[in-house]
Amino acid sequence: MRRGDDRWFRIGTGAFAALVLLVVAGIGFELTRQSLLSIEKFGFGFWKGRVWDPVSGDFGALPFIWGTLYSAILALLLSTPIALGIAVFISELSPRALRQPLAYLTELLAAIPSIVYGLWGIFVLVPIIRKLEVMLGAKPALGVGMLSAAVILAIMVVPLTSSVAREILKNVPSTQREAAYALGATRWEAIKVAIGFGRTGIIGAVMLGFGRALGETMAVTMVIGNNPQITASLFKPQYTMAAVIANEFTEAADELYLHALIEIGLLLFIITIAINLLSRLLVRKVTA
Numbered sequence: 107m108r109r110g111d112d113r114w115f116r117i118g119t120g121a122f123a124a125l126v127l128l129v130v131a132g133i134g135f136e137l138t139r140q141s142l143l144s145i146e147k148f149g150f151g152f153w154k155g156r157v158w159d160p161v162s163g164d165f166g167a168l169p170f171i172w173g174t175l176y177s178a179i180l181a182l183l184l185s186t187p188i189a190l191g192i193a194v195f196i197s198e199l200s201p202r203a204l205r206q207p208l209a210y211l212t213e214l215l216a217a218i219p220s221i222v223y224g225l226w227g228i229f230v231l232v233p234i235i236r237k238l239e240v241m242l243g244a245k246p247a248l249g250v251g252m253l254s255a256a257v258i259l260a261i262m263v264v265p266l267t268s269s270v271a272r273e274i275l276k277n278v279p280s281t282q283r284e285a286a287y288a289l290g291a292t293r294w295e296a297i298k299v300a301i302g303f304g305r306t307g308i309i310g311a312v313m314l315g316f317g318r319a320l321g322e323t324m325a326v327t328m329v330i331g332n333n334p335q336i337t338a339s340l341f342k343p344q345y346t347m348a349a350v351i352a353n354e355f356t357e358a359a360d361e362l363y364l365h366a367l368i369e370i371g372l373l374l375f376i377i378t379i380a381i382n383l384l385s386r387l388l389v390r391k392v393t394a
Contacts, residue, residue: 134375141369143362152369158334158350160358165366167373169334173344174374177252177326178319180340181259186312188260189267196268197275198297209272216265224328227258232329235341244341248331253340255330259322263315270311274304310388317381321374323348347374 138145144152148165155166196208235257236249278300286296301308331343332353347370358364 130379134372137368137372137375141365141372144365144369147362148366152366153373156336160354160360160363163360163362165363167347167366167370169336170345170347170350170370171373172336173252173330173334174320174346174348176338176344177255177259177330177346178316180252180256181263181319182312182316184256184260185263185267185315189264189311189315190271190308192264192268193271193275194297194301197272198293198300209269212268213265215261216269220262220322220324221328223258223262223325227254227325227329231257239341248341248343250329250331251339251341251343252330255326255344255346256340258325258329259319262322262325263319266318267311267315270314271308274307274311275300277307278303306388310385310390313381313385313388317378317385320381321348321378323352327352347371 144165148155152165153167153171155164156168157164157166158169159165192208192212196205196212200208231254232249234249235251235254236247238253239247239249282299282303283296286299291299326346327349330346330349332345332349333343334345334350335342337344351367351371351374355364355367358367
């Protein structure tokens with residue numbers, strides 16, 4: 107009887123796990139089906155097109171792809187040193203009494219709604235960036251643009267990256283540090299040994315943050331300027347895939363317009379799934 111209960115329990119829990127896979131597959135199928143009109147008309151040219159003109163029915167997604175990748179990579183460059191510094195301090199250097207409060211406060215940043223980050227960006231960050239633009243002679247000095255979006259994303263990515271990196275460092279065997287100390291290493295050198303041992307998982311943590319930055323919508327929409335152009339300037343308004351969907355989906359009365367937006371969502375879905383799967387595999391390799 108007990109074996110039968112175990113079998114049914116395993117089947118039941120396995121069904122719930124399969125349900126998650128079915129939901130993901132269903133989302134991918136529906137996004138593909140709903141974007142067929144755009145796929146058939148534009149083909150791969152949709153991803154290379156620079157013009158986004160709903161009035162004339164000419165749609166190209168390259169400015170949004172550029173804006174998404176550019177903002178996420180900039181956010182990664184800003185957030186990674188901070189997140190790793192927090193993780194190293196909490197796991198290796200912080201007094202024991204402060205470790206849990208510091209970890210809690212860091213993770214609390216992840217609980218703040220995206221819209222609140224956006225409001226903070228509008229009223230606090232954008233004026234600061236505008237003053238910076240004036241100092242550097244940038245014209246026009248708007249404040250909204252790629253730099254504002256990257257800073258907002260960096261702040262939002264720090265809690266995830268630091269918490270995962272902290273867990274990676276906690277899972278590094280103590281024998282690694284003890285062996286370093288036995289060879290005469292300083293504390294900093296022993297920490298470098300621990301970081302080196304867990305580097306694969308730390309890279310996975312950074313990639314998880316990257317995946318988080320790719321899909322962020324509201325906060326970025328409020329400070330990036332929402333102008334579909336391709337430029338390396340940090341101060342000019344640009345656009346992301348998530349932002350264009352959020353801004354224009356309700357306005358898409360034309361069927362081709364709607365399918366083009368859904369195709370952008372399909373690509374964002376594929377990129378995010380791929381990056382998160384790869385990062386989870388890297389983290390699992392260390393923590394397993």
